[in-house]
Amino acid sequence: MPCCCHLSRRQLLQWGALVAATPLLSALDDTARAYGMTRAASAGPMLAINLELVTLTETSAIVTWFTGDPSQPDSMGRLKPVPADTEVLLGTAQGGLQQAFFDATPTPYHYVELTGLEPGQTYFYVARSGGVPATSSVNAFGNGVGSSTLDISPSGPFTFTTPQTTARVVSLRARVVQRPAHR
DSSP states (O other): OOOSOOOOHHHHHHHHHHHHHHHHHHTOSOHHHHTTOOHHHHTSSOEEEEEEEEEEOSSEEEEEEEEEETTSOOTTSOOEEOOEEEEEEEESSTTOOEEEEEEEEEESEEEEEEESOOTTOEEEEEEEETTEEOOBOBOTTSSBTTOOOSSOOTTOOEEEEOOOOOOOOOOOOOOOOOOOOOO
């Protein structure tokens, strides 16, 4: 019997997530909250969503997010891409964030590499596009992706701690043992 649907693994996971979230979203009376909109975003057609800390090293971090129009979803429910500027605020204190990156080139797919970070340091960050703070993706534990904090605001600031560099010296010794020849 031929299969009627040829879904990729990604599409299957997307539909599964949609089905799992539907009862939660329908229970919310506030549609802006249901779609994760911040106050600034609910006034306009653009959302900055899916913020993720995708790479973290001792001295660098890479964050990505997407900007889209929630009023124009495609047939799979994905937002229509909306080009916008890219900005990241960064600091070692929650109240002392400063602009660490800005690019005025409009794009719906935002990628920022933050370099020159100190090993073992905790950083706070907010990513924005068009002045709208990006909302984090949520992992299986309910935390924002790239953050271990449970009680975070949907639009940050988010945190990460760079790994501490540790030097390890490993010495290997080998001993050659001759086997007697088989006769």
